[in-house]
Amino acid sequence: MDKGNATAGFILLGLFxxxxxxxxxxxxxLAVALNSVAGNGLLLLLIHQDRRLHAPMYALLSQLSLMDLMQVFTIVPQMAAAYLMGKKSISVAGCGFQIFFLLTLGGGECFLLAAMSYDRYVAICHPLRYPVLMSWRLCLRLTLASWLLGAADGAMQAAATLSFRFCRRNEIDHFFCEAPVLLRLACGNTAAFEIFMYVCCVLMLLVPLCLILVSYGLILAAVLRMRxxxxxxxxxxxxxSHLAVVGLFYGAAIFIYMRPTSSRSATHDKVVSAFYTIVTPMLNPLIYSLRNNEVKGSLRKYVACCAVRTSKDALVCLDLCTNRKGIQ
Known part of the structure; x- marks a missing residue:
């Protein structure tokens, strides 16, 4: 292969x-991915339609579901097309967009989980001051900050990754473009970029994680004092439920992005990447739905009201059910 950028694109070897x-x-x-789309889509619908779920906590949760949905749609269609139709090629631009969107969503989710931990801290430790300390204005700012910080990280890492010259084979032993995997194809010294990536990971992963641990440390102290x-x-x-999501997401992300290149295994990377990009988005709505009485109540109300209706009337039924619930 001629030395230079792989302008013709890359070949994704896939997962299977x-x-x-x-x-x-x-x-x-594929079944897990479809369940993820259905679960997160239903949760978004319930939060949007049910007036009792119009609170900062559920607004943040809806953003988490939106990020999970976008993450699945960024990964799964390409993977399915490669396996079923043999379309394993991806352009350099497509690879860059995948890196950008995945890091935007992953980085945004890091800060969003930190915002959700602050929300739980205020709700449990300062319940009477909750409307002041967790106002809608602050909720909007935290949401926008999560998206913007994630997008900044995604743009920088995607641009830096694609700035290298790729002089090796253009085959990527993965099922999507991921910055650490793509570096294996780069010629030249990538040490400076690996340090840059490590610093980004510290800022995007460890800083929010520290905020989460501090919030839950204060929550634990307050809970133990409850009579x-x-x-x-x-x-x-x-x-x-929140800590379960944090553990699943951060564990996989730290494993992928904070290990040295010398200790990486293509098989392990693919399995862990599949877990945090496909499996975890399915678990998030299940964890929150099963452990949240208000979400379960909204879902039961919707199912009961729509039991005798056809699927084409489901959205109208949901609107009627949740509005009736808000009036009661």
Missing amino acids: NHTRAHLVLFVLV STEARKKAFATCS
């Missing part, structure tokens, strides 16, 4: 081979 066992795994992953057993159980139930 064309064997019976891998076909079963592909169907399983009411019922209030303590409710606080633990709410916070445990």
Whole structure:
């Protein structure tokens, strides 16, 4: 291959081979992705339509669902087309856009989870001052900051990654373009960029994680001082769901982006990447729905009201049900 940028694009080798066992795994992953789309889409719909869910906590949760939906749509269609139709090629621009969107969504989710931890801290430790300390204006600012910081990180890393010259084979042993994987194809010294990427990861991963740990440390101290057993159980139930999301997301992200290049394994990277880009977005709405009484109540109301209606009337039914619920 001629030394220079791979202007013709790259070849994504994919996640699965064309064997019976891998076909079963592909169907399983596709089912997980469809469940993720359905779960996050339903959660977005419930939060948008039900007046009782019009609160800063659920506004932040709706942004989390939106990020998860966009992440699945950024990854899964390309992966499915490559496996089913053999369309494994991706242009340099397409690769850059994948890196940009994934880092934007991943970085935005880091700060959004930190904002959600602050919301829970205020709700549990300062419930009477919640409307002041967690106003709609602050909620909007936190949401915009999450998107903008994620976009800034995505733009910088995508531009820096594609600025290298790729003089090796243009095959990427992955099922989507990811900056650490793409660096393996670069010729020349990438040490400076790896340091830059490490600094970005510290800012985008460890700083929000520290804020989350501080928030939940204060929450734990406040919960242990509660005299009411019922209030303590409710606080633990709410916070445990958030901590489960944090653990799943941050564990996979740190594994991918904060390991040295010398210790990387293509197989391990693909498995962990599939987990945090496809599996975790499916788990998020399940965790929040199963541990949140208001979301479960809204869903039960919707199902009960729409049981006798056709699918084409579902949106109208949801609007009627949730509006009726808000009037009661």
